Amino acid sequence: MLTLGNHQKSDPAIAGPPAPGDHLADPRTRAALRLQHHLLIAGREYLTEAGFVELLPPVIGPVTDPGVRGAKQVDVDYYGHRFKLATSGILYKQASLTAFDRIFNVAANVRLEPPEVCSTARHLVEFRQLDVELANAGREEAMHVAEGLVKHMVRRILDQHSALLDELGRDQEPLRLLVDLPFPVLPHPVAVTALHRRNYPQNPEAEIEWPAEVLLSREYDLPFFVTDYPRGSRGFYDRADEENPNVLLNFDLLAPEGFGEISSGSEREYEYAKVVTRLRETGENPAKYAWYLDMVRSGIPASAGFGIGVERLTRWIAGLEATWQATAFPKLPGVVAP
Amino acid sequence: MSDLLRAPGFPEEEVRARARDGERTVFPAADSYGTTLYGAGAPVPADGLDALRVAPPLFMPGRLGELVQLGREPLFSDVDLDTDIGGFRSPVPVFVCAFGSTRVANDGLAAAASRQAARLGLPMLVGENIAPVHGYRDEAELAGTLIKRIRLYLDEVPDGMGGVVVQQSTEDADAEVWNHLYSDPTVEPLLKTGRLGFELKVGQGAKPGLGGMTLVDRADGSRLAEQFRLSTLNGVADDDRNASLVRSSSPGTFTADILRHQIRLMRNNYPRCRTWVKLFPGRDVAEAVAVAHAAGADAVTVDGAEGGTGWAPTSFLHHVGLPLGECLVRLSDTPACLLASGRMWEGARAAKAIALGARAVGLGRAALLAVDEDADQGLLRLVRCLALELQMLTSAVGKYRVGLLSPDDLWRPDVPT
Numbered sequence: 001m002l003t004l005g006n007h008q009k010s011d012p013a014i015a016g017p018p019a020p021g022d023h024l025a026d027p028r029t030r031a032a033l034r035l036q037h038h039l040l041i042a043g044r045e046y047l048t049e050a051g052f053v054e055l056l057p058p059v060i061g062p063v064t065d066p067g068v069r070g071a072k073q074v075d076v077d078y079y080g081h082r083f084k085l086a087t088s089g090i091l092y093k094q095a096s097l098t099a100f101d102r103i104f105n106v107a108a109n110v111r112l113e114p115p116e117v118c119s120t121a122r123h124l125v126e127f128r129q130l131d132v133e134l135a136n137a138g139r140e141e142a143m144h145v146a147e148g149l150v151k152h153m154v155r156r157i158l159d160q161h162s163a164l165l166d167e168l169g170r171d172q173e174p175l176r177l178l179v180d181l182p183f184p185v186l187p188h189p190v191a192v193t194a195l196h197r198r199n200y201p202q203n204p205e206a207e208i209e210w211p212a213e214v215l216l217s218r219e220y221d222l223p224f225f226v227t228d229y230p231r232g233s234r235g236f237y238d239r240a241d242e243e244n245p246n247v248l249l250n251f252d253l254l255a256p257e258g259f260g261e262i263s264s265g266s267e268r269e270y271e272y273a274k275v276v277t278r279l280r281e282t283g284e285n286p287a288k289y290a291w292y293l294d295m296v297r298s299g300i301p302a303s304a305g306f307g308i309g310v311e312r313l314t315r316w317i318a319g320l321e322a323t324w325q326a327t328a329f330p331k332l333p334g335v336v337a338p
Numbered sequence: 339m340s341d342l343l344r345a346p347g348f349p350e351e352e353v354r355a356r357a358r359d360g361e362r363t364v365f366p367a368a369d370s371y372g373t374t375l376y377g378a379g380a381p382v383p384a385d386g387l388d389a390l391r392v393a394p395p396l397f398m399p400g401r402l403g404e405l406v407q408l409g410r411e412p413l414f415s416d417v418d419l420d421t422d423i424g425g426f427r428s429p430v431p432v433f434v435c436a437f438g439s440t441r442v443a444n445d446g447l448a449a450a451a452s453r454q455a456a457r458l459g460l461p462m463l464v465g466e467n468i469a470p471v472h473g474y475r476d477e478a479e480l481a482g483t484l485i486k487r488i489r490l491y492l493d494e495v496p497d498g499m500g501g502v503v504v505q506q507s508t509e510d511a512d513a514e515v516w517n518h519l520y521s522d523p524t525v526e527p528l529l530k531t532g533r534l535g536f537e538l539k540v541g542q543g544a545k546p547g548l549g550g551m552t553l554v555d556r557a558d559g560s561r562l563a564e565q566f567r568l569s570t571l572n573g574v575a576d577d578d579r580n581a582s583l584v585r586s587s588s589p590g591t592f593t594a595d596i597l598r599h600q601i602r603l604m605r606n607n608y609p610r611c612r613t614w615v616k617l618f619p620g621r622d623v624a625e626a627v628a629v630a631h632a633a634g635a636d637a638v639t640v641d642g643a644e645g646g647t648g649w650a651p652t653s654f655l656h657h658v659g660l661p662l663g664e665c666l667v668r669l670s671d672t673p674a675c676l677l678a679s680g681r682m683w684e685g686a687r688a689a690k691a692i693a694l695g696a697r698a699v700g701l702g703r704a705a706l707l708a709v710d711e712d713a714d715q716g717l718l719r720l721v722r723c724l725a726l727e728l729q730m731l732t733s734a735v736g737k738y739r740v741g742l743l744s745p746d747d748l749w750r751p752d753v754p755t
Contacts, residue, residue: 070607072517114521116529116610205634206606232602232633245595280591281599283538285508287588334521 016118017330020338024328031167032326035157036314038164040106042156043130043308046149052102052132057089059108063288065090065235069207071111085110088307090237091292093133094268097301101135106310115334120210121322122260124311125331132265133305139249139267142304143225146253146263147183150223150308155179157317170319174257177221183253184224191216191226207233208252213260220256227251236278238266251306255316262313265306272297343447343710345703353683356723357708357716364685364723384681385644387663390690393749398736414733419725419740423698424637424675425612426461426501426533430725431692431740434717435641435679435702436465436505436537450709452490454717459499462491463537463614463700484515485524492527501533503614507550508590520608529610535636536611538600540592540626541618543641543680544650546659549589551650553582594629601633612636619643619660619680624668631674639700640665642680666694670745683720685727692728693743 023029044054060076065088067073074085086092089107096103110126117123132149134142154175157165165172186194188208195202195212202212208226216226228247231240238250250266269275275296279286286293314326324330331337344350356363366374383389404412421431434455437448455462464487488502502525506515516536519525528534545551554568568583597615604613615630616639617623623640630638642662660668662680669676678691679700688699701708701720708716732740735747 067517070517070520072514072521112517112521115523115526203605203609203634205602206609209609230602232599233606277596280596282603283506283508283600285588285590334523 016332016335017324017337020329023330028168028320029325029328031164032314032318032320033328035161035164035168035318036310036326038157038161039153039314039317040130040310042153043149044104046152047102047104047132050102050145050148052104053100054105055096055100055103057086057092057096057105057107057131059086060084061086061091062291063091064088065237066282066284067111067235069113069117071113074110074112087111088129089131090235091289093131093305094237094270094300094303095292095295097133097135097303098295101301102133104130104132106130113333117210118333118335122210122312122315123333124323124327125333126329127312127323127327128310129307130310130313131305131307133303135301135303137267137302137304139227139251139265139304142265142267142306143185143227143251143253146251146265146306146308147223150253150263150313151179153313154317165318168318168320170317174221175317178223178256181222183222184220186216186224186226187228188226188230188247189228205230205232210260213254214258217254217256217260218258220254223253223255223262225251225253232281234264234266236275236282236284237268239269240274240278249304253306253308255312257316259312259316261309262316263306263308265304267304268302270296270300270302343706345707348681348703348707349683350707353704353707353720354711356684356720357711358719360715360719361723361726364726385661385663387642387661387666387681387690387694388687390663390748390750392686392689392693392731392735392747394734394747395736400738400742401733401736404738412733412738414730417729417732417738417740419728421698421741422675423461424503424535424614424677426503426535427459427499428461428698429459429499430721430728431688431696431698432682432721432724433461433677433698433700434463434705435700436463437702437706446713447706447709448487449490450713451705451717452487453494454709454715455705456491456494456500458718458721459496460721461501461503461535462487463503463505464488465505484519485522488524488528492524495533498531501535501612502528503535503537503612505537505539505616507539508588516604516608520611532610532612534611535614536604536608537614537616537639538597538604539616540597541589541620541641542616543619543643543659543662545654546618546620546643547589548650548654549587550585551587552585554585555582594625597626597629598633601630601635605634614639614677616641619662619665621660623660623665624672627669627672627674627676631672635674637675637677637697639677639679640669641700642678644681662691663694666691666696670695683724685724685731688724689728689731689740689743690748692740693745693747695745697741 017023060083062083064084064086067087073087076083086109088109106128108128113123158175192202192204200212229250231246231248234248238248241247241249252261253263254260255262269278276286311323311326315323320326324332419430421428423433434451464484491502504519525534567586570583613635614637615635617626619642627638642665643659644662662678675697676695677698678696679702682688682699682701683704691699705717708720728740
């Protein structure tokens with residue numbers, strides 16, 4: 001069993017990645033990447049079967065997800081215009097629903113995270129998301145798809161690739177447990193109360209902090225959803241509850257055993273005036289979102305969706321100490337790497 | 339002293355004299371001692387805040403308390419000026435305001451202000467548009483960039499004192515000033531010691547309801563055209579290559595909800611930073627301060643209509659916005675850490691603002707003039723004068739912590755604010 005948050009100096013979560021050649025030659029890296037390969041095959045199968053179209057997203061654009069938690073964007077000189085590398089595909093995901101009702105893709109995202117998150121063992125500057133968006137769907141439907149998708153991928157590994165788990169020394173019991181049981185749902189205020197009971201000073205108006213997620217995650221045997229994050233803690237596109245406007249109709253999916261968040265999702269704002277107002281609440285200048293706002297103004301479908309962090313998912317299923325072990329060429333916050 | 343910097347309508351000569359000659363300017367000229375009779379009339383007050391008088395009582399239980407504690411009669415030098423300003427410790431209830439991107443803030447003045455603010459241990463704001471206008475990381479190490487100012491500050495600030503607060507306004511969000519800074523190794527010593535803050539700029543005293551405005555030359559103009567609205571003024575030919583352009587930025591749209599959620603998002607995104615908010619002197623300032631405080635802002639600055647180092651339309655300079663004194667009266671019940679700026683330069687006005695509820699006062703124009711007068715010592719001398727006056731005024735009402743000043747200590751003559 002892992003002892004997250006209690007690392008020794010030799011722990012890879014603290015030591016960081018070795019040179020690329022050594023990392024790629026490491027049998028554990030190879031097993032983890034092979035596992036990831038099978039996870040993606042299973043994920044694509046599941047979504048394709050469910051009627052989703054794999055629609056590949058752009059890498060650069062005039063704006064990208066303004067992001068949260070202090071990560072900065074990468075500027076690209078695009079013929080003299082300042083463009084951005086995608087921090088997430090959210091704007092294009094919503095826009096893509098004007099072509100197909102159900103889309104997914106596996107997209108690279110880049111977020112220059114504050115160096116302080118280097119120690120979370122969970123953050124990568126460059127990472128991939130298995131992104132999913134469903135038109136005319138609510139949060140519950142998106143959560144249902146996310147749960148089904150994760151179960152399908154885990155089941156596939158257990159059924160066909162358990163040798164990889166053995167090679168990685170992964171205890172398979174927690175994985176076997178989840179495939180047949182519903183994932184618990186924990187509204188944010190309940191999570192905050194639970195943390196306060198454990199003397200963790202979680203701000204009730206903010207995102208669950210990284211150490212707090214680990215704390216919660218250690219207490220669960222199954223993946224679990226945290227829902228209803230407070231307005232002001234997430235991106236402008238997470239839809240606010242009309243009945244209770246300070247609550248967002250969103251969710252995170254957290255892996256158990258101390259691994260923490262592997263996915264974020266939400267019902268989306270899609271009505272023009274609301275989107276513009278919410279953009280202002282995040283301090284953004286709507287002018288730079290012109291292409292997106294034009295599309296929203298002329299009408300995009302209501303939707304819900306989510307993104308699963310591919311490396312985080314792999315790390316959890318493989319039982320790795322750190323997320324960087326689940327990628328071939330890891331880039332950690334604040335660490336310059338190829 | 340530069341030939342460039344002037345502050346019409348501001349007590350420029352008095353500030354320069356303090357920056358040059360220090361604490362002796364708190365008193366009449368020494369050579370007049372014993373030969374001149376004083377006390378016949380005060381200068382005409384510039385506004386309602388200046389028109390207030392500090393009114394000491396004859397009976398002072400507070401002084402008795404201090405006497406008991408000290409075991410001797412207290413002196414004005416016993417007054418404790420140490421103040422928590424929005425999460426930062428300062429030896430005096432004074433912070434240095436942001437100077438913005440206006441031309442007067444360049445030419446090394448801002449750098450000199452950074453160094454001197456640091457030596458004093460005063461919290462310092464770095465203004466909006468610094469990054470998008472002057473460049474985030476100035477390869478040539480020209481004074482005036484954000485990082486340069488922070489480095490200069492860090493070089494001199496005493497341990498445990500002061501802090502740097504970086505503003506961002508709506509247009510600055512394009513340059514992601516806060517995100518850039520939060521990950522920059524230069525600021526790590528500030529973050530590690532809890533001395534970095536971010537200030538959401540809702541507006542400024544000189545131009546209530548308007549966004550930033552500066553004059554830029556045509557070369558800068560072409561660089562800035564994508565981000566700002568640029569216009570020529572009537573009477574300037576379009577092909578006049580030397581003419582300046584007016585660069586206008588959007589003031590940004592705020593409602594109570596937008597302000598509340600922007601503050602919450604700042605706290606969510608930058609948990610290692612203090613969260614400050616700067617308001618222009620709007621007629622709903624009390625509601626805005628209440629919203630900011632409830633959303634968790636560590637400090638709210640109210641910039642009175644007398645404030646602002648910047649370039650503004652004369653109609654705004656003369657006719658728009660509430661005076662600082664009126665704002666403070668409207669905010670008398672706020673539990674927020676309220677900071678006041680607007681025409682601050684000496685101890686009496688500062689004492690009055692503090693008595694009306696401000697935790698500390700900001701030096702803007704006065705700080706610029708002081709460092710313009712003496713780039714090495716000007717601000718230090720000016721602040722020492724102000725501190726000495728604050729000690730004398732506070733002790734005169736029988737109090738020995740500056741934060742204990744209260745409206746009871748003031749008398750309001752029958753003049754409009």
